[in-house]
Amino acid sequence: MLGEFVSYITHDVIGLERGSGLSEAAAFFIYDTIKIFLLLSVIIFAVSVARSYFPPEKTKRILSHKKEFIGNILAALLGIVTPFCSCSAVPLFIGFVEAGVPLGVTFSFLISSPMVNEVAVVLLWGLFGWEIAAIYMGTGLLVAILAGFIIGKLKLEKWVEEYVYKIKTGQGQEVSTQTFPERLQYAKWNTADILKRVWLFIFLAIGIGGFIHGYVPEDFLVRYAGNGNPFAVPMAVAIGVPLYSNAAGVIPIVYALMEKGLSMGTVLAFMMAVTALSLPEMIILRKVLKIPLLAVFAGIMAATITAVGYLFNTIL
Amino acid sequence: MEIKVLGPGCANCHKMEELAKTAVNDLGIEAKVEKISEIHEIMRYTMSTPGLVVNGKLKHSGKPLPSLDKVKALIKEEA
Numbered sequence: 001m002l003g004e005f006v007s008y009i010t011h012d013v014i015g016l017e018r019g020s021g022l023s024e025a026a027a028f029f030i031y032d033t034i035k036i037f038l039l040l041s042v043i044i045f046a047v048s049v050a051r052s053y054f055p056p057e058k059t060k061r062i063l064s065h066k067k068e069f070i071g072n073i074l075a076a077l078l079g080i081v082t083p084f085c086s087c088s089a090v091p092l093f094i095g096f097v098e099a100g101v102p103l104g105v106t107f108s109f110l111i112s113s114p115m116v117n118e119v120a121v122v123l124l125w126g127l128f129g130w131e132i133a134a135i136y137m138g139t140g141l142l143v144a145i146l147a148g149f150i151i152g153k154l155k156l157e158k159w160v161e162e163y164v165y166k167i168k169t170g171q172g173q174e175v176s177t178q179t180f181p182e183r184l185q186y187a188k189w190n191t192a193d194i195l196k197r198v199w200l201f202i203f204l205a206i207g208i209g210g211f212i213h214g215y216v217p218e219d220f221l222v223r224y225a226g227n228g229n230p231f232a233v234p235m236a237v238a239i240g241v242p243l244y245s246n247a248a249g250v251i252p253i254v255y256a257l258m259e260k261g262l263s264m265g266t267v268l269a270f271m272m273a274v275t276a277l278s279l280p281e282m283i284i285l286r287k288v289l290k291i292p293l294l295a296v297f298a299g300i301m302a303a304t305i306t307a308v309g310y311l312f313n314t315i316l
Numbered sequence: 317m318e319i320k321v322l323g324p325g326c327a328n329c330h331k332m333e334e335l336a337k338t339a340v341n342d343l344g345i346e347a348k349v350e351k352i353s354e355i356h357e358i359m360r361y362t363m364s365t366p367g368l369v370v371n372g373k374l375k376h377s378g379k380p381l382p383s384l385d386k387v388k389a390l391i392k393e394e395a
Contacts, residue, residue: 055378056364085379087326088365090355095363167359175377190380284324287355 006031032206036126037195040119040202044194047081047118048187052178054081056092063101063109068152071105076144079112086114089281093288094164103160104152111301112144115276119198120247127205127255136268139308143272147300159293198248205252232266233309237302240273244281250274264316269309277301317347317395322358322367322377329353332366332381339387345395370394 006027010016016023059082063075084092089110096106116137125133178186229235250271257267282294289297321336323329333351340347352358352369361369364378368390375390376382382390 057362060363083379084364085326085328085366087324087329088363088378090324091358091363091365094355094359167356175374186380189383193380 002031002034006034029206032126033203036123036202036206037199039126040122040195040198041191043118043122044191045187048190049183051081051083051190052183052186054078054083055175056082056084056088056095059109060096060099060101063096063105064099066102066105068102068104069149071102072108072145072148072152075101075105075108075148076112076116076141079109079144080116080118082109082113084113086281087284089284090287093285094167097160097164098167102152103157104148104150106148107151107297108144108148111147111276112141114246114281115144115272116140117247119194120271120275123202123205123247123251127251128258132264132268135264135312136271139268139312140272140276143276143301143304143308147297147304150300150304151297154296156293156296159290159296161288161290164288201248201251205255208252208256232263233269233313234306236266236270237273237306237309240270241277241298241302242279243274244278245274247271247275263313265309265312265314268312269305272305272308273302276305317345317391318371319347319349319391320352320361320367320369321349322352322361322369323365324355324358325353326365328379328381329366332368335381335384335387336368336391339384339391342384343388343391343395345391347391 009030010023010027011018014026016026059078062078063071066074093106093110096109097103101109120140121133121137124136254267254271257270258264277298282298285294285297319336319340321329321333323332329351333349336349340349358365358367361367361374362377366376366378366381367374368376368382368387370391371394373394375393376387
């Protein structure tokens, strides 16, 4: 149905000749754009409704005094649905630790939240198919669970700033709960807000995809970073770690790399490194973590993401 | 009336502060809007910023931000 509609727009409304290269490209562009915006609207709306049931305070209660491993799995999953603003990382970290959430479990949450989210999953789904989206989500969770578990096992509590353990959260006020119409209202608002922030990147991704497809020589990148190069994955991770972007911002680059024949594992590893780790985040976390713990955190993340990259380059 | 906006200082926290100020202006009430970025002070109320505190009571916390109408309603509840 969408196909017919797009054909109508390209041929009858815009008036491009059927079967010409330009009309094919235009039809492809319009089809992809509509498909992704539809997917995004529906899924962000649904996730926003679900999210309103998982404020950080509730997540904290669920994770408080949980055993490791089970706790890590739960934390990684809750990271997907618990909304939190990047500037909240420090108060959230203190709140979790104060409530008795184990350090490694707290990390699993902090890692999964920016990396595995509905925007990343929908964009991957819309552009590369649901299999890639599922793989990204699965391995993203795996990285969050593993990295958090290892940090927990290493017993690094001594490298958390002492004041964190002394802060008392006072009466711990909570906002009154929302009614269902309020949740829907909020979901609608949130969906519009996210779309406003990501639409440009999506056009860019689809546009770049088409441009690169036509103009950049196929083997340009593959020669340097293709499957034949055993260092492609660590290189992609090393480049991605200091960079920061949210999932939407990195998608145009991901699309371009994928179009140019970089292997899936390398590209997904790059995307994870960009979204999960960044210099600004390290500077924020420095307020609660001492440098050795930050270094261990970055090291473990880089190692697990690289491992995931290799794993996919081997299987796929 | 005392209004506090809690947040270490990111884009969302600034937006929250703007919302609070606009709401106070629109409602035409006497209120002091104060931005709190000190972590100990924030933690007394909530761990999810941005937060809105009216007369010592936490009225909103976390993402996403409330709409301007909602902020007005929250302030009026304590007026």
